[in-house]
Amino acid sequence: MKQSRITHIRATPVTVPLAAPLLHSNGAHWGRFVRTIVEVETDDGYVGLGEFGGGGEVASSGIESLIGYLKGHNVFELEAMRFAICNPTASLYNNRTQLHAAIEFACLDIMGQRLGVPVAELLGGRVRDAVDFASYLFFRLPNEQTGDGEVRTSEQLVAHAKALKAEHGFKSHKLKGGVYAPDYELACYQAIAAALPKDRLRYDPNSALSLADAITFGKAIEPLNNDYFEDPVFGMPQLSRLREFVRIPIATNTVVVNFEQLAMNITNAPRAVDVILLDTTFWGGIRPCIKAAAICDTFGLGVAVHSSGELGIQLATMLHMGAVVPNLGYAADAHYHHLVDDIIVGGKMKYVDGAIKVPTGHGLGVTLDRNKLAEYHELFKQMGGYTYDRDPSRPGWYPLVPNTRWKAS
Numbered sequence: 001m002k003q004s005r006i007t008h009i010r011a012t013p014v015t016v017p018l019a020a021p022l023l024h025s026n027g028a029h030w031g032r033f034v035r036t037i038v039e040v041e042t043d044d045g046y047v048g049l050g051e052f053g054g055g056g057e058v059a060s061s062g063i064e065s066l067i068g069y070l071k072g073h074n075v076f077e078l079e080a081m082r083f084a085i086c087n088p089t090a091s092l093y094n095n096r097t098q099l100h101a102a103i104e105f106a107c108l109d110i111m112g113q114r115l116g117v118p119v120a121e122l123l124g125g126r127v128r129d130a131v132d133f134a135s136y137l138f139f140r141l142p143n144e145q146t147g148d149g150e151v152r153t154s155e156q157l158v159a160h161a162k163a164l165k166a167e168h169g170f171k172s173h174k175l176k177g178g179v180y181a182p183d184y185e186l187a188c189y190q191a192i193a194a195a196l197p198k199d200r201l202r203y204d205p206n207s208a209l210s211l212a213d214a215i216t217f218g219k220a221i222e223p224l225n226n227d228y229f230e231d232p233v234f235g236m237p238q239l240s241r242l243r244e245f246v247r248i249p250i251a252t253n254t255v256v257v258n259f260e261q262l263a264m265n266i267t268n269a270p271r272a273v274d275v276i277l278l279d280t281t282f283w284g285g286i287r288p289c290i291k292a293a294a295i296c297d298t299f300g301l302g303v304a305v306h307s308s309g310e311l312g313i314q315l316a317t318m319l320h321m322g323a324v325v326p327n328l329g330y331a332a333d334a335h336y337h338h339l340v341d342d343i344i345v346g347g348k349m350k351y352v353d354g355a356i357k358v359p360t361g362h363g364l365g366v367t368l369d370r371n372k373l374a375e376y377h378e379l380f381k382q383m384g385g386y387t388y389d390r391d392p393s394r395p396g397w398y399p400l401v402p403n404t405r406w407k408a409s
């Protein structure tokens with residue numbers, strides 16, 4: 001078979017607005033996502049799509065400069081590409097894991113286009129045609145322009161959860177916490193549980209709690225329909241200790257994000273973590289996530305899907321991964337429904353009954369909308385970046401771990 005050799009790598013930073021700024025334990029998404037859209041071109045005329053978080057000169061030059069390593073590389077040789085740009089013994093100097101992911105997405109996209117099959121069919125074939133998602137509830141600041149969208153009180157949070165459920169059909173709800181004091185967030189979580197008694201729940205304070213606060217919180221929510229308790233405290237030793245007190249599965253997207261850490265979690269006794277949230281960017285691509293899922297299956301760990309903030313290209317990678325991983329036992333996370341628009345043809349993908357259909361087109365199955373790309377690239381140029389790990393409503397503030405400097409409710 002004739003090879004498809006890489007000739008160009010092009011990066012375009014974009015800024016796409018969110019309905020309202022989303023608060024998290026380290027700061028906020030300031031009312032918009034900044035992402036870098038990647039296009040990989042081949043000598044036989046194909047263009048594959050990739051995406052990663054953040055954007056600007058450094059991000060663009062970081063990925064575009066990989067052409068020095070990858071010019072002439074055959075897109076079908078993915079295992080070789082990993083060693084060409086991500087040799088683990090060289091990664092102390094050049095950690096390119098997330099850049100590798102964006103190129104892997106694009107190569108898989110081209111392979112699928114050339115062979116006339118969706119990416120899922122290249123990865124073992126789908127075991128499901130749609131992937132369930134959780135609502136991903138955030139405390140929110142009001143939209144700067146309209147003043148709408150604030151989520152601060154438990155009443156606002158419950159109303160928001162119900163509205164998202166009515167609109168998208170979510171049956172599982174994730175509360176992103178670590179913003180307000182733990183007892184305040186506990187009352188909010190319990191309010192969601194009381195308002196939606198048949199639905200499932202998960203709480204993720206991004207490792208902001210002390211062990212004592214996590215024990216109190218965990219014991220209080222034990223009777224609820226919890227999927228898991230996600231990164232309540234920081235680090236495997238503390239997570240291991242926490243499980244001696246709290247009988248809820250513990251999940252992470254923070255301290256098990258590579259194969260070494262996965263091995264450590266499996267060999268340590270007791271295990272720190274029961275459920276690994278796989279992220280197609282953090283793990284370096286869709287294929288590493290599928291490998292990790294197989295290891296989790298072998299050792300009896302659960303698997304879920306992490307969201308690091310996605311537009312339609314990255315969402316497509318999450319859907320193709322979700323389609324082929326048999327042991328995906330939980331609804332996936334996505335920030336996607338907080339976006340007001342997307343850069344793919346047809347606009348935002350739709351949730352039906354809380355799920356999104358796995359694309360059926362060739363490759364990733366998404367196409368760039370060139371007008372939208374230009375529009376949101378222009379918005380990026382106007383607005384520039386922002387200090388992601390800061391809260392615009394608390395100038396000068398930053399958290400400690402465990403945090404004690406909670407936002408005033």
Ligand SMILES: [Mg+2]
Binds near residue numbers: 206230231253
């Ligand atoms: Mg998390």
